[in-house]
Amino acid sequence: MIGPQxxxxxxxxxxxxxxxxxxxxxAAWEARVLGLTLTAGALGHWTLDESRHARxxxxxxxxxxxxxxxxxxxxxxxxxxxxxxxxxxxxASGHAEAEGRRRDRCLSAGDVPDILRKGGPVDRPPExxxxxxxxxxxxxxxxxxxxxxxxPAYAMGRVGTVVATRxxxxxxxAHAHGVSAAPExxxxxxxxxRELWGEGAEHGADEVVIDAFEPYLSHA
Amino acid sequence: xxxxxxxxxxxxxYRARAVAExxxxxxxxxxxxxxxxxxxxxxxxxEVRYLVIPERPAGTEGWDAEALARLVTRDAMIGxxxxxxxxx
Numbered sequence: 001m002i003g004p005q006x007x008x009x010x011x012x013x014x015x016x017x018x019x020x021x022x023x024x025x026x027a028a029w030e031a032r033v034l035g036l037t038l039t040a041g042a043l044g045h046w047t048l049d050e051s052r053h054a055r056x057x058x059x060x061x062x063x064x065x066x067x068x069x070x071x072x073x074x075x076x077x078x079x080x081x082x083x084x085x086x087x088x089x090x091x092a093s094g095h096a097e098a099e100g101r102r103r104d105r106c107l108s109a110g111d112v113p114d115i116l117r118k119g120g121p122v123d124r125p126p127e128x129x130x131x132x133x134x135x136x137x138x139x140x141x142x143x144x145x146x147x148x149x150x151x152p153a154y155a156m157g158r159v160g161t162v163v164a165t166r167x168x169x170x171x172x173x174a175h176a177h178g179v180s181a182a183p184e185x186x187x188x189x190x191x192x193x194r195e196l197w198g199e200g201a202e203h204g205a206d207e208v209v210i211d212a213f214e215p216y217l218s219h220a
Numbered sequence: 221x222x223x224x225x226x227x228x229x230x231x232x233x234y235r236a237r238a239v240a241e242x243x244x245x246x247x248x249x250x251x252x253x254x255x256x257x258x259x260x261x262x263x264x265x266x267e268v269r270y271l272v273i274p275e276r277p278a279g280t281e282g283w284d285a286e287a288l289a290r291l292v293t294r295d296a297m298i299g300x301x302x303x304x305x306x307x308x
Contacts (some may be wrong), residue, residue: 005235007232007235007236008235008236008238008239008240009236009239009240009258010236011236013231013232013236013237014233014235015233016228016234016237016245016248016249016297017228017229017233017246018226018228018249019226019227022226022227022228023223024223024224026227034224048267064271068227068230068231110242122267150265150266151265152263152265154238154239155242155249163259164248164251166266166268169266169267172266173228186266186268188262188268190260196239196240197240200240202240202241202242202243202245203243203259204245204289205258206242206258206261207258207259207261208243208260208261208263209260209261209262209263210263210265211263211264211265211266211268212265213266
């Protein structure tokens, strides 16, 4: 689906406003939301893709009027309720009525640096050879899909050239919905600005490269 | 690796404009690239992460890593700035 996060090429958001010496957080609650999101993720109820999809599934009017960490918090509440860690009543009252379901997965502050350092690799052993190779001309699919995707709207249906193959990865479009699916090859694909933006291109020969999973691509 | 990105990097104006008008966005950061410089925007749409290596400034031939590192700014490693020029 094309969600409210899919902003590439859209107009009306104004100019970029760099701040001199910007703080890492603009309020103490932002740091707390980041910490909460990381620790709640460690409960293991959902994947990175499901949490991303939860944010991107917020109603566009809500998403676009919320600040970055506001979006994170709203999506986190939805995820905790979906997975039975918090009830609607607890959300409304702000008071816990039952213990968490996965107290054994509770992180202590000392565990965090190691977990962050380890990260969450998404590369997987391939189950078949790649269908595309650098130099191939490819077209992105343009299907309207109801679920999660990492294909930006501006590149749908566009023709580009594979510039690199990045290995085989967890397929977010399935993973976001808790569906187990074969890992997919990932390719860096370059698109000329004139292909993406037509007459409106700033400089026709400039390029945008996206990372595209194989199911997005067909030979062009 | 570099910590949390600045707010503008995650903001709708940057996300909307960086792919469609990278030259205008760079100009907002005070960087104007010549027409003949080809721009390739890397839109990180999966979990692959890119490390930006700033272009080596002219006049730094023979400098060691430590001296070069002093010319590197945060924005140069985000891709919205060039490395600093060496003192003449």
